[in-house]
Amino acid sequence: MKQSELFTKTIKENPKDEKSINAQLLIRAGFIDKLGAGIYSYLPLGLMVIENIKKIVREEMNKIGGQEILMPSLHPKENWEITGRWGVEEMYKIKDENLGLGWTHEEIITPLVKKYATAFPKYIYQIQTKFRNEPRAKSGILRCREFLMKDLYSFHTSEDDLNDYYEKVKEAYFKIYDRCGLKEKTFLTVASGGEFSSSISHEFQTITESGEDDIYTCKNCGCSFNKEIFDSKCDCGSTEFEEKKSIEVGNIFKLGEKYSKPFNMDNIVMGCYGIGITRVMGAIVEVFNDDVGIIWPKEVAPFNVHLLGLDTDANEIYNDLQKNGIKVLYDDRNKSAGEKLNDCDLIGIPIRIILSKKTLEKNCVEIKRRNEDKLELVEIKKLIEFIKNEL
């Protein structure tokens, strides 16, 4: 992609109506645009990141037997009256239509599976826009009124089968956060079931200062607890804890018969498992940034490399990279070197390639990784090989 043609632009100054790091950087770098509190457009760069996260999530869901569907956002009142949740204030209601906007999908998936499932267990998921009338949208894309979510629902004929699958999902989630670069910062924490379940549930919490949860991590066994159920003593017997701010990037629940019963699905127990796709994106930015911009982990970055032609054009190298299947953003704009370099840092693509008269004299390009300071000269004829080893 040529940067001169890309539908986006960078902004030098922080928007005055955003305080969170993720919103400031994503807006300045041209990934997202704010329409209202907790309502954002995703521009091409932002959408590329989302697609990458979705791809990771899909692959891991499919590996554990998940089948993808797409359910509607418009939900008839009747479905929600069956479970007694029509009154939930978080749900946006459309006056005079007896419709509400979906904030979760138990009321839709359960009758759907009842109708179409010919055998159990079944694992059905979707990646879809959720609407929630948040009493306080905040922190950029971390807590939105409209956001992308992956929700998986499992249906089993026994508790044991549910328990087994629950553990599989746990593993799949860890793989997802690992591939998104968040492994080191993400902890499984025990939480109460909240609105969805009377039993214990688990949350995946990513440690970040802008998080809105407090978790307590046991210094002895690493087990973590959400503040809401924390009782100062770990299952391992330890009373030594560390308190940290975190953001909930996913959660898993055993629902039991809570939703299958009202829809007359006899002897079926359910589980539900969510990941906030856009929230994960925000969490990544919160974790990976420095004072000049974003530092995208490899697998979620919008491009593999950012090619800059400074005082010379780099068309040949650009074409060559593309021919070899490397996702490249090529800054071909008629801008000063300083501006290109600053934008490059801000956008945060993992590898920077510079071609200039200076490097051209040596038949080289200059390589710099976004997360390192080191500069490296690489011969142009060896560039493709070099980059392929980096991916």
Add this chain to the structure above:
RNA sequence: CGGGGUAUAGUGAAACGGCUAUCACGAGUCCUUUGGGAGGAUUUAUUCUGAGUUCGAAUCUCAGUACCCCGACCA
């Protein structure tokens, strides 16, 4: 939903109750520029909305709305 704050061009800022609302950046057009945000020419506004005070309001008052932060809430 309680508390606090803010609202002027696409973005960030300035303007004592008083002259044609100013500046920088961005965006558009033209020329020169290219290793850390370059220069010139030219274009770019219903001062959030509504009412009030006043000879006169971006500026003061009231109401509304939007946004930010703290808390409550939150799969």
